[in-house]
Amino acid sequence: MNEIAIVFSVEFMRKVRSRIFLLATLAGVFSIGVMVMIPTFITHVAKSSADYIILAGPEPLRARVATLLQRHHDFHIVYQTDQLPQPMSLSYLEEHQKAAAAVLVSERNKRLHLDVYPRDAAVFDEVQFRNLIPLNVELATGATAAQTENVTRIDRSLHPLEKRFADAHSATFARGIAFGLVFVLYFAIIIASQSVMSAVAEEKTSRIAEILVATISPINLLTGKTLAAAGLAILQIAIWVAGAALVLPHSIFTAGAEATGGAASASDSLGSGASAAAATGPNLIDPGVLVAFALFFVFGYLQYATLYAAAASLISRTEDLGMVTTPVILPVVGAFFIAQYALVEPDAPFAVIASFVPFISPFVMFTRIAISVVPVWQIVLAILLNAFLVAACFYVAGKIYRIGMLLYGKLPTPKQVWNALRA
Amino acid sequence: MLVVDRVQRSFGPVVAVRNVSFQCDRGGVLGLLGPNGAGKTTTMRMILGIYPPDSGSITWNGKPIDRIVRKRFGYLPEERGLYAKMKVRDQIAYFGRLHGMPEFDALKRADVWLERLDIVQYAKRPCGELSKGNQQKVQLACAVLHEPELLVLDEPFSGLDPVNAQIMLDCINLLRAEGTTFVLSSHQMWQIEYACDGFCIIGQGEVRAAGTLAELRLAFPSRTVRIAPDLPEIRAVFRERGHGEPLNDADGTLRYDLPAATDFGALLRAAVNAGPLESFDREEPSLNQIYVRALDGTAQQERAA
Numbered sequence: 001m002n003e004i005a006i007v008f009s010v011e012f013m014r015k016v017r018s019r020i021f022l023l024a025t026l027a028g029v030f031s032i033g034v035m036v037m038i039p040t041f042i043t044h045v046a047k048s049s050a051d052y053i054i055l056a057g058p059e060p061l062r063a064r065v066a067t068l069l070q071r072h073h074d075f076h077i078v079y080q081t082d083q084l085p086q087p088m089s090l091s092y093l094e095e096h097q098k099a100a101a102a103v104l105v106s107e108r109n110k111r112l113h114l115d116v117y118p119r120d121a122a123v124f125d126e127v128q129f130r131n132l133i134p135l136n137v138e139l140a141t142g143a144t145a146a147q148t149e150n151v152t153r154i155d156r157s158l159h160p161l162e163k164r165f166a167d168a169h170s171a172t173f174a175r176g177i178a179f180g181l182v183f184v185l186y187f188a189i190i191i192a193s194q195s196v197m198s199a200v201a202e203e204k205t206s207r208i209a210e211i212l213v214a215t216i217s218p219i220n221l222l223t224g225k226t227l228a229a230a231g232l233a234i235l236q237i238a239i240w241v242a243g244a245a246l247v248l249p250h251s252i253f254t255a256g257a258e259a260t261g262g263a264a265s266a267s268d269s270l271g272s273g274a275s276a277a278a279a280t281g282p283n284l285i286d287p288g289v290l291v292a293f294a295l296f297f298v299f300g301y302l303q304y305a306t307l308y309a310a311a312a313s314l315i316s317r318t319e320d321l322g323m324v325t326t327p328v329i330l331p332v333v334g335a336f337f338i339a340q341y342a343l344v345e346p347d348a349p350f351a352v353i354a355s356f357v358p359f360i361s362p363f364v365m366f367t368r369i370a371i372s373v374v375p376v377w378q379i380v381l382a383i384l385l386n387a388f389l390v391a392a393c394f395y396v397a398g399k400i401y402r403i404g405m406l407l408y409g410k411l412p413t414p415k416q417v418w419n420a421l422r423a
Numbered sequence: 424m425l426v427v428d429r430v431q432r433s434f435g436p437v438v439a440v441r442n443v444s445f446q447c448d449r450g451g452v453l454g455l456l457g458p459n460g461a462g463k464t465t466t467m468r469m470i471l472g473i474y475p476p477d478s479g480s481i482t483w484n485g486k487p488i489d490r491i492v493r494k495r496f497g498y499l500p501e502e503r504g505l506y507a508k509m510k511v512r513d514q515i516a517y518f519g520r521l522h523g524m525p526e527f528d529a530l531k532r533a534d535v536w537l538e539r540l541d542i543v544q545y546a547k548r549p550c551g552e553l554s555k556g557n558q559q560k561v562q563l564a565c566a567v568l569h570e571p572e573l574l575v576l577d578e579p580f581s582g583l584d585p586v587n588a589q590i591m592l593d594c595i596n597l598l599r600a601e602g603t604t605f606v607l608s609s610h611q612m613w614q615i616e617y618a619c620d621g622f623c624i625i626g627q628g629e630v631r632a633a634g635t636l637a638e639l640r641l642a643f644p645s646r647t648v649r650i651a652p653d654l655p656e657i658r659a660v661f662r663e664r665g666h667g668e669p670l671n672d673a674d675g676t677l678r679y680d681l682p683a684a685t686d687f688g689a690l691l692r693a694a695v696n697a698g699p700l701e702s703f704d705r706e707e708p709s710l711n712q713i714y715v716r717a718l719d720g721t722a723q724q725e726r727a728a
Binding site: 202209210212213 | 472473490493496498500504507513517520565566
């Protein structure tokens with residue numbers, strides 16, 4: 001069994017059996033569960049009272065208004081009545097599930113008129129009632145509801161030139177997934193890199209380092225530790241994802257199903273575009289995106305972890321970790337923010353250039369792959385550059401690590417580090 | 424056989440080791456002596472391949488020390504460390520595996536050493552929970568598990584109480600009997616004097632004296648003579664031969680430091696003739712005296728410079 005494999009297996013098992021790993025993993029599952037549940041909570045609990053309204057007015061006008069207002073889930077009508085009490089009071093809203101407003105509908109001069117009694121005037125504006133426009137047309141022209149809808153419907157055919165996403169919903173879904181994965185990428189790289197950093201610092205400060213580097217090659221030691229931390233991070237992410245999957249069917253997949261249903265209903269009016277939407281099927285994560293995620297996670301992680309390890313090898317006391325962490329954490333944070341920009345403008349020149357810049361590339365190129373159509377040559381170039389950078393990082397970090405692990409006392413000067421690199 | 428031949432190592436402008444040479448036969452124990460900062464640890468690190476020498480060569484059985492050879496070496500550094508949360512048995516086995524032992528063999532040998540060092544009861548405890556003495560035993564087990572051909576011990580007795588120091592000494596003797604070669608450094612002269620069969624005294628990165636104890640004594644320029652009782656007639660014998668007055672001693676004996684080439688037989692006969700002689704002892708220089716003198720020479724050279 002070679003040195004890297006021994007270091008990997010012992011480091012991996014040592015960490016995976018530790019209490020901190022168990023706690024962090026459980027905390028991660030809990031956090032993901034909470035994050036996944038928040039939108040559902042907001043939809044079903046927090047959002048409800050703000051959208052509750054009392055609808056008043058004569059039939060059949062009131063029924064037609066109720067149909068139009070509820071079609072797009074803009075409002076939840078908690079109570080319907082012919083008349084509102086006069087004068088209207090806040091207590092009336094309180095009595096009806098703390099409704100946000102009472103709306104009295106009537107017809108005046110062949111137009112729909114709304115008397116709105118809101119709890120907070122700022123919450124209700126004209127835009128929220130735009131779905132009632134067909135009713136205004138019906139009252140003005142005497143047309144039936146079916147006729148009005150036929151007139152107000154806009155026929156639209158979608159012909160996506162890049163063929164990546166069949167419709168806007170698929171693109172939005174992909175963007176959401178990309179955002180989530182970039183977030184996971186960021187945290188996974190930070191957590192795993194810091195795990196390597198603390199392992200190196202432990203060996204340095206507890207003075208085991210000297211025995212280790214007298215026994216095995218420092219590069220093999222560094223590689224074994226780095227891979228063990230990567231394995232640990234992957235295991236942790238897998239557990240988090242599995243934990244999240246237990247919650248997901250009730251939220252994201254449900255949302256996906258609703259969206260698919262929405263797309264199906266929309267296809268009535270999409271004409272020929274409907275066939276394109278149907279070809280896309282339900283919103284599932286593109287396997288290619290997952291492959292890109294795995295690939296760029298490995299690249300990004302190895303680049304940052306080796307730097308973190310080299311930085312940790314320079315300190316003599318764990319208290320000094322903060323000092324050396326700051327310079328290496330800044331590129332990760334910067335890369336994350338640039339990836340956010342790439343989420344909005346994936347093909348902007350800045351995003352394209354950033355996808356080849358060392359340490360930023362793993363974030364930005366992955367983001368672009370997830371939401372845009374990136375030319376193959378750009379992907380290949382990014383992979384080659386990242387692979388080269390990983391090799392360079394191991395070379396540089398190995399040199400610093402070899403010298404740094406035996407340096408004790410004050411932090412080495414930049415000149416000493418430079419000399420170590422040249423040695 | 425370990426041969427260190429004119430090795431030199433600098434760190435920036437500081438020359439840590441300058442033209443150091445010594446050798447140690449297979450199964451021998453070489454004591455590397457010198458004050459703090461003399462270059463002992465750097466020399467040991469060069470033997471272990473942690474630092475490559477800037478010049479000179481180090482060979483083991485006639486071959487340069489590469490990664491394969493290094494696997495057959497063991498090392499106990501002066502500053503010792505363990506993984507605080509790793510269990511004792513696992514830790515010992517881990518270092519065995521790093522030296523190329525299969526996991527099963529490493530665990531089996533770990534059990535032997537746990538028994539031998541009387542720490543078997545701590546086998547499943549995290550190392551961080553052990554006393555300092557027991558942690559040092561674990562560290563020794565880590566260094567010797569793979570039955571190294573060469574064992575490098577940097578201050579092996581440092582911080583050990585007399586009982587644990589004796590256990591360490593017993594282990595050295597046990598391994599020595601099994602054919603292990605040792606290079607060790609220590610400030611505890613009385614321990615190293617009996618444990619080693621060859622010495623190399625380093626000062627300011629240079630070898631000040633080297634050889635077996637007998638060779639070092641032979642090269643020592645003076646001998647101490649103790650004579651009792653303190654009689655004017657006996658003092659006169661030494662004065663007449665140009666040895667001056669005795670060194671102060673509080674126990675009523677006369678003590679003279681005389682050149683090694685002195686005819687001690689003639690001196691004894693003259694002392695016997697001078698008065699009623701109770702004792703006449705010629706003392707061989709101790710390792711401590713040899714050490715101090717070798718380094719004092721360095722200090723004198725520095726002062727002269």
